[in-house]
Amino acid sequence: MSRQLKLGAFLMATGHHVAAWRHPDVPANAGLDFAHYKRLAQIAEAAKFDTLFVADSVAAPTQDIASRMARSDHFEPLTLLSALSAVTEHIGLIATATTSYNEPYHVARKFASLDHLSGGRAGWNLVTSDNAAEAQNFGRDEHIGHAERYSRAREFHQVVTGLWDSWQDDAFIRDKASGAYYDPEKLHVLDHVGEHFRVKGPLNVARSPQGQPVIVQAGSSETGRELAAQTAEVVFTAQTSLASAQAFYADLKGRLPKYGRSADSLKIMPGVFVVVGQTEAEAQEKCETFQQLVEPEVGVALLGRMLGNFDLSKYPLDGPLPELPLTDSGQQSRQKLLTELAGREHLTLAELGRRIAGGRGHYSVVGTPAQIADRLQEWFEQGAADGFNVLVPHLPGGLEDFANGVVPELQRRGLFRTEYEGRTLRQNLGLARPGNRFA
Ligand SMILES: Cc1cc2nc3c(=O)[nH]c(=O)nc-3n(C[C@H](O)[C@H](O)[C@H](O)COP(=O)(O)O)c2cc1C
Structure with a gap:
């Protein structure tokens, strides 16, 4: 196929x-x-x-x-x-x-x-x-x-x-006649010791489907x-x-x-x-119905979050996207994408917020x-x-x-x-x- x-x-x-x-x-x-x-x-x-x-x-x-x-x-x-x-x-x-x-x-x-x-x-x-x-x-x-x-x-x-x-896939035999619930040979204790975690295991759930x-x-x-x-x-x-x-x-x-x-x-x-x-016109009209409902401050708040947890409320809505440091707390890839979008299309803060109000x-x-x-x-x-x-x-x-x-x-x-x-x-x-x- x-x-x-x-x-x-x-x-x-x-x-x-x-x-x-x-x-x-x-x-x-x-x-x-x-x-x-x-x-x-x-x-x-x-x-x-x-x-x-x-x-x-x-x-x-x-x-x-x-x-x-x-x-x-x-x-x-x-x-x-x-x-x-x-x-x-x-x-x-x-x-x-x-x-x-x-x-x-x-x-x-x-x-x-x-x-x-x-x-x-x-x-x-x-x-x-x-x-x-x-x-x-x-x-x-x-x-x-x-x-x-x-x-x-x-x-x-x-x-x-x-x-x-x-557990191996067939570790749990649950054999009533012999009394063996699982096969100890098929159990593996992880015993993980690392930089961030120390986890002995095993998990108390059988290997999953x-x-x-x-x-x-x-x-x-x-x-x-x-x-x-x-x-x-x-x-x-x-x-x-x-x-x-x-x-x-x-x-x-x-x-x-x-x-x-x-x-x-x-x-x-x-x-x-x-x-x-x-029709294309109907789709555009539908999209516009949602866009009409966006308050500029809401669009800008969403934008600040997607750019990597920035508070943009102090910047003018009709000004450009301010220069921001590389985010350490958020998505660096999304910050790059949105910054490029603003530059390419010369969008104001409010316009960029509105632009991403649907698909972020x-x-x-x-x-x-x-x-x-x-x-x-x-x-x-x-x-x-x-x-x-x-x-x-x-x-x-x-x-x-x-x-x-x-x-x-x-x-x-x-x-x-x-x-x-x-x-x-x-x-x-x-x-x-x-x-x-x-x-
Ligand atoms: C498309 C997309 C969806 C994401 N969804 C979430 C999410 O639901 N919850 C969350 O905490 N992080 C989410 N992230 C962020 C990732 O956890 C990511 O590891 C982190 O923000 C760093 O992103 P970066 O590698 O692009 O810098 C998402 C990232 C992308 C690109």
Whole structure:
């Protein structure tokens, strides 16, 4: 069969557009409404999406303007996806969990549990935390610096995956007649002692259906790429153009051989923000409806956060983006992307805030299903993507528009599945089941 693209439904409460919650079609309480998420999961599964994807931050925004944004109350991702695993059968469940404010034993245990609960559909989006405010919820005054976060993340990954191999696949025999519950020969105690962690093990969860949940990574700086090349099986990235996405794709795939990895062992899925209409004019009009709801101060607050935790409220809205130091607490790759965008298009602060109010800097396509499919096909066929993490402005409407319009168009072109290939997320993504390092 010819190569087909992968699709993730990036769920975010009321939708990705920062003002979506104010739209009449959007339930403003979506962040803590399980029925809402159940509906989203079922729309995405009926459309044969590979996976649901849930981002996270372990802090609520506290600046004054936060009271005008729908970003302060939402489900914790693993809890949410565990509940969704019970009302879905095929779709992958990718939750974000930070390596900066967590312990590897907790993370290994929870994702192994989700993999068991879901019959092999769990994925871990390994992030290093791009929100500086998290530090103060975990006994620190300052956020851990960029280099230190990645150093900790690398070791964290080693420990988590080591714990996932605590037991060989057939370690638990549970033989009532002989009284042997597990085979001690098939138990492996990790005994990890490193720079950041000391973890004895073993994990108190049997090896999970996928062997190991799928590892997803989202940092795109130099250090982020290197960690991804070494550890990730799916990479989520923000790119603004075909050319930048092609360069990122070639760079990251080019780093794999030195880790003994093949090009198809890592799937690159850039984010794409889509607004779908029956006609191009209708799509533009829909997009404009959301844009009209953005207060300039809200757009600028979102911008400051995405640039790497900067307070931009003291700068004039109609002035240029001020010169900022390289962020040590946030995403360096996103800071670069947004700074280049401002320069290229000569945008004022307010204009840039408005510009990213929907897709936060991800590639955006506003148009008909055919126009959107054209762009996705182009990226997919021209070395820029193996698939896409789809961001829609509002939920559930935007996901329905994509599922009912763009997915059938991609299927007609033979670019997307009409049935799930397998039972596990790995099988659907075309990723091998890892062997046990100790076996
Ligand atoms: C597309 C994308 C999505 C991300 N999602 C999250 C997230 O949900 N939670 C989080 O704490 N960090 C998130 N991050 C940040 C990453 O954790 C990243 O490791 C860190 O901010 C450094 O990024 P950099 O390597 O681009 O400098 C995301 C990064 C990117 C590029």
